[in-house]
Amino acid sequence: ILNVEQSPQSLHVQEGDSTNFTCSFPSSNFYALHWYRWETAKSPEALFVMTLNGDEKKKGRISATLNTKEGYSYLYIKGSQPEDSATYLCAFCQSGGSNYKLTFGKGTLLTVNP
Amino acid sequence: DTGVSQNPRHKITKRGQNVTFRCDPISEHNRLYWYRQTLGQGPEFLTYFQNEAQLEKSRLLSDRFSAERPKGSFSTLEIQRTEQGDSAMYLCASSNSGTTKAFFGQGTRLTVV
Numbered sequence: 001i002l003n004v005e006q007s008p009q010s011l012h013v014q015e016g017d018s019t020n021f022t023c024s025f026p027s028s029n030f031y032a033l034h035w036y037r038w039e040t041a042k043s044p045e046a047l048f049v050m051t052l053n054g055d056e057k058k059k060g061r062i063s064a065t066l067n068t069k070e071g072y073s074y075l076y077i078k079g080s081q082p083e084d085s086a087t088y089l090c091a092f093c094q095s096g097g098s099n100y101k102l103t104f105g106k107g108t109l110l111t112v113n114p
Numbered sequence: 115d116t117g118v119s120q121n122p123r124h125k126i127t128k129r130g131q132n133v134t135f136r137c138d139p140i141s142e143h144n145r146l147y148w149y150r151q152t153l154g155q156g157p158e159f160l161t162y163f164q165n166e167a168q169l170e171k172s173r174l175l176s177d178r179f180s181a182e183r184p185k186g187s188f189s190t191l192e193i194q195r196t197e198q199g200d201s202a203m204y205l206c207a208s209s210n211s212g213t214t215k216a217f218f219g220q221g222t223r224l225t226v227v
Contacts, residue, residue, distance in 0.1 A: 036218075044157075046215055100147070101162065102149075102159065102216065104156030104158070105156050
């Protein structure tokens with residue numbers, strides 16, 4: 001059983017604050033690490049797919065880093081806005097024949113107060 | 115809109131009834147997945163299709179669950195003799211071969227009463 005852990009479970013910040021979340025995953029048999037944003041009543045939206053140790057990805061005010069050797073990834077949001085309120089999920093893909101399969105963490109619920 | 119479409123969005127059913135959900139993937143995607151999310155958990159993998167072939171089923175998928183993808187286009191997920199423990203959000207996703215990036219639908223929320 002693959003263990004993907006996310007922390008914190010939930011987070012309340014004020015508009016304009018910067019914040020970050022953590023995803024930890026198995027450090028062996030790594031294939032890819034995904035970050036998704038899931039707003040209420042919408043589809044989970046892919047933010048980043050990261051495959052190489054040391055990868056850094058950025059999309060607007062959101063960025064992510066990856067450390068496959070120690071098995072963690074950070075997601076950063078700079079200058080949080082109320083529209084950033086969502087559940088942020090990370091998902092791990094293991095190398096091998098089932099590398100298409102996403103193993104998700106439980107998510108971090110972010111609430112940005114105006 | 116050319117995203118992944120799921121129907122219905124919500125379904126309330128009585129225990130013991132059968133239900134069927136539909137997923138229309140992005141048209142050019144040959145891979146299709148079903149996931150299930152229960153309260154307080156992340157989505158969990160249920161099954162995977164490459165074109166019309168069902169290539170993997172999770173142990174989470176009991177004999178009461180069956181999925182099909184005729185002609186490699188839309189997919190259906192049927193649950194027979196529903197139980198309260200089946201209450202969950204059922205998510206469908208699709209992708210192309212050669213990438214793990216999956217595009218998700220909005221899900222079908224099932225409530226078994």
